[in-house]
Amino acid sequence: MFTLPGSGIVAATLWLLILFSVASWTLIVMKAWMQWKLSRQNAEFARIFWDARNLTEAEQVARQAEGPMSRLCLAGFGALRELQHTGDNRLQNHGDRQDVLERRLRVSVQKEQHQLEGGLMMLASIGSTSPFVGLFGTVWGIMHALQDISRTGSAGLDVVAGPIGEALIATAIGIATAIPAVLAYNYGLRRVRLYAAELEAFANDFLHLALKSGYALEPVNTGKS
Numbered sequence: 001m002f003t004l005p006g007s008g009i010v011a012a013t014l015w016l017l018i019l020f021s022v023a024s025w026t027l028i029v030m031k032a033w034m035q036w037k038l039s040r041q042n043a044e045f046a047r048i049f050w051d052a053r054n055l056t057e058a059e060q061v062a063r064q065a066e067g068p069m070s071r072l073c074l075a076g077f078g079a080l081r082e083l084q085h086t087g088d089n090r091l092q093n094h095g096d097r098q099d100v101l102e103r104r105l106r107v108s109v110q111k112e113q114h115q116l117e118g119g120l121m122m123l124a125s126i127g128s129t130s131p132f133v134g135l136f137g138t139v140w141g142i143m144h145a146l147q148d149i150s151r152t153g154s155a156g157l158d159v160v161a162g163p164i165g166e167a168l169i170a171t172a173i174g175i176a177t178a179i180p181a182v183l184a185y186n187y188g189l190r191r192v193r194l195y196a197a198e199l200e201a202f203a204n205d206f207l208h209l210a211l212k213s214g215y216a217l218e219p220v221n222t223g224k225s
Contacts, residue, residue: 013137017173024126024181027119041067068112075108105203113196127182134174141167
């Protein structure tokens with residue numbers, strides 16, 4: 001049965017590493033589920049969007065859908081409707097229509113990218129600091145073991161092996177905590193970049209559709225006579 005080393009500092013280090021590991025695996029599971037969900041939402045929305053017959057119908061699809069791509073689409077439609085009102089003098093709507101729409105789409109893409117990056121910084125921090133935390137526990141444990149050896153006056157293998165072996169557990173746990181965190185961070189960062197590229201491609205397609213339609217949309221049907 002595994003027991004924590006006798007030194008309080010080493011024991012505290014191990015508990016901290018265990019906490020890091022729990023937090024890391026919680027983030028890994030949450031990010032994996034979120035990425036799977038967003039992939040399905042984007043794929044479903046893209047299929048329905050491109051099946052629409054015109055921009056007005058596509059806007060209705062976007063209002064009923066969920067996910068980053070649908071929110072990006074709604075941001076574009078919102079900008080188009082604001083551009084149709086000539087009395088809108090806000091700074092965000094100043095300039096050429098194409099430039100205004102492109103700017104609004106770019107801001108929306110950046111916003112979605114920042115949301116997708118949530119949690120990755122913690123994984124990176126856990127992956128980079130866990131080995132050093134474990135090493136600190138190991139060094140402290142070895143110092144504690146050497147002090148015990150000096151007090152007993154014996155440096156035999158049976159005296160040294162136990163305390164040093166317990167101290168080395170901290171380094172092992174630190175490495176075991178860091179490896180999945182680093183792998184998850186690298187994979188998550190790659191997925192974020194792919195999502196961002198997908199959103200940028202869709203924003204570019206949306207911009208061309210808006211240009212082709214003359215930046216004009218039909219009035220929203222509110223259901224009132």
